[in-house]
Amino acid sequence: MIEEIFIQKIFENDRRKVARAISIVESDNENSTELLKRIYQNVGGAYRIGITGPPGAGKSTITNQLTKLYRSLGKTVGIIAVDPTSPFTGGALLGDRIRMNDIGNDSGVFIRSMATRGSLGGLSKKANDAADVLDVAGYNYIIMETVGVGQSELDIAQAADTTIVVLVPESGDTVQAMKAGLMEIADFFVVNKSDRPDAKQAVTALQTILMMRPHDEHSWMPKIIDTIAVDNKGIIEVAEEISRHRMYLDQSGKFLKRREQRTKIRIKEIVEESIRKKLWNASGKEALNSALEKVILGSLSPYHIADEIIANFKNQL
Ligand SMILES: Nc1nc2c(ncn2[C@@H]2O[C@H](COP(=O)(O)OP(=O)(O)OP(=O)(O)O)[C@@H](O)[C@H]2O)c(=O)[nH]1
Ligand SMILES: [Mg+2]
Structure with missing residues (x-):
């Protein structure tokens, strides 16, 4: 939860708050998403x-x-x-x-x-x-x-x-x-x-x-x-x-076309990053690790496992 006063301080270019805000976006967590959404209008x-x-x-x-x-x-x-x-x-x-x-x-x-x-x-x-x-x-x-x-x-x-x-x-x-x-x-x-x-x-x-x-x-x-x-x-x-x-x-x-293009790339990047993170959360990693042996022994191909992981991921969405 990000307080309104913090957002205001960023708009006022309070150096410490700006530095803090950049640290938050670098951490790339929920706070970061909230912060970026709330400053975007400016x-x-x-x-x-x-x-x-x-x-x-x-x-x-x-x-x-x-x-x-x-x-x-x-x-x-x-x-x-x-x-x-x-x-x-x-x-x-x-x-x-x-x-x-x-x-x-x-x-x-x-x-x-x-x-x-x-x-x-x-x-x-x-x-x-x-x-x-x-x-x-x-x-x-x-x-x-x-x-x-x-x-x-x-x-x-x-x-x-x-x-x-x-x-x-x-x-x-x-x-x-x-x-x-x-x-x-x-x-x-x-x-x-x-x-x-x-x-x-x-x-x-x-x-x-x-x-x-x-x-x-x-x-x-x-x-x-x-x-x-x-x-x-x-x-x-x-x-x-x-x-x-x-x-x-x-x-x-x-100018606008370029910013449009940039925005498009950026949205794609955000979506892909978000999916990647969700995909390889604990259960994704576990599914991968537990399947490895079967793949090495040849009973299943990497494609079988990939299908399974994707199916699991869809269920979680
Ligand atoms: N002779 C000469 N040296 C320069 C010139 N401009 C920069 N340098 C020197 O080249 C070196 C590298 O300069 P930087 O500005 O750090 O180069 P950079 O591209 O930022 O380097 P990285 O960020 O490490 O990739 C420094 O020692 C500078 O002093 C120039 O016009 N002539
Ligand atoms: Mg440099």
Whole structure:
């Protein structure tokens, strides 16, 4: 049972209550469902930015600089970092941690990290739920940083209004990005670490790949922006491109379509998570374990057992 005063405090952006609310949604229990239902009427004010890319590309550095830029414009920023090695979790080098501190102590910034370790399923659901909490707390921008490696991480990055893919000039990075499915989800690219020698070639190579993709004059063409995030170079251009993309979404009517699509995926995710949890409750697990021997000895196939478990599950519904 969640008290009304608690919900009100979240809407007022009471930091401790917001932190508590995120812990509740991370726990993913009945309280979490109740909380998310009750705040939902206020969701939708924040603009969501997904930042993804290979490990160490500079995603956190860009997030940090972008946040400082938005703060200087009077905007507030909520950050969700899904990455166990991220500086936001304190797992990084001292230098990175110091850089994070200068935004971490700002009352207009809320940083939350979520570990991928140990939470295989539902990560994307939890990250989106946490984003809803920050949204209703009134943050203008929500930045979601994920390492672009697994499907779950891609789902998170894609659940944004604008998705940025960060690459570095190293040869092969672009090829890797293509393999990881990063090319399809990018609204624009950032080639960070442009202080490195091969930066120009990397941008050209990326441009060539993008030109080969089918497009016409009406479709959105992802731009490539080179940055040196450590020196705060190119960050204004990143912010401008976010605004340009936002305007494009608004004017083309794609903004609502995108949110519609996102909502659809999200509902499916919630339903699937809920079924999965119910399915493997105590009786589901027991049925599975007690049937194993018969399957190993060959008297029943795994499909027989699966049918039985599903039939049991239907009866419980
Ligand atoms: N030379 C150079 N180094 C940079 C630049 N931007 C970031 N770095 C450094 O690259 C390292 C990784 O930066 P992060 O911002 O932590 O990268 P990340 O993508 O968030 O890393 P993970 O979250 O661990 O995947 C740090 O040591 C940064 O200081 C840049 O433009 N040039
Ligand atoms: Mg990081």
